[in-house]
Amino acid sequence: MKIPTKRIALEYLEDAYKNNPGNWKQHSLMVAECAKSIAELCGLDSEVAYIMGILHDIGRREGVTEMRHIYDGYKFLQSKGYTDVARICLTHSFPVKILKSYSGKIDCTDAEIKFIDNYLESICYNEYDKLIQLCDAIGAYDGVCCIEKRLIDVAIRNGVNEYSIEKWKSFLKLKNYFDKKCYTNIYSLFKIKL
Numbered sequence: 001m002k003i004p005t006k007r008i009a010l011e012y013l014e015d016a017y018k019n020n021p022g023n024w025k026q027h028s029l030m031v032a033e034c035a036k037s038i039a040e041l042c043g044l045d046s047e048v049a050y051i052m053g054i055l056h057d058i059g060r061r062e063g064v065t066e067m068r069h070i071y072d073g074y075k076f077l078q079s080k081g082y083t084d085v086a087r088i089c090l091t092h093s094f095p096v097k098i099l100k101s102y103s104g105k106i107d108c109t110d111a112e113i114k115f116i117d118n119y120l121e122s123i124c125y126n127e128y129d130k131l132i133q134l135c136d137a138i139g140a141y142d143g144v145c146c147i148e149k150r151l152i153d154v155a156i157r158n159g160v161n162e163y164s165i166e167k168w169k170s171f172l173k174l175k176n177y178f179d180k181k182c183y184t185n186i187y188s189l190f191k192i193k194l
């Protein structure tokens with residue numbers, strides 16, 4: 001798999017945080033911890049899962065952006081040759097493979113939008129894509145929270161659109177999927193923030 005070591009991933013995160021300080025660094029660490037714990041239980045590589053969690057939002061290194069951060073993260077990691085984690089930057093925001101389902105501003109150029117659209121269309125989500133989608137939804141910067149709470153928080157912050165319900169269903173499906181894969185309710189692995 002083409003991914004950096006944990007040490008390099010943490011260095012990238014630290015550098016990116018210096019460029020653009022914010023809660024997103026703690027969120028990335030939380031997503032990484034969640035992904036590691038779930039991966040350990042369901043037979044995925046927990047170190048790979050951790051590294052993917054650390055880097056999924058690395059596009060935030062370029063500044064405060066919305067959809068742009070996924071494209072910037074992809075470009076950054078691709079330029080380093082880390083293809084398998086670069087894809088996570090693009091896939092983590094799309095449990096539903098519809099560009100307009102993005103909860104936030106679409107601040108990419110037309111060419112970038114087209115690229116993201118074609119890219120998502122061309123791939124099948126793997127276990128790590130799904131795992132980071134789920135962990136992105138439950139890993140807040142200050143703890144792990146239940147998925148419904150997180151979805152409401154995002155809806156209040158960014159608004160809803162015609163794809164919101166479909167997206168929420170996909171997140172709930174992901175939670176179910178990993179519960180089954182882990183033979184437990186994944187919430188039991190964490191101290192859930194109320």
Ligand SMILES: [Fe+2]
Pocket residue numbers: 027031056057136
């Ligand atoms: Fe995230």
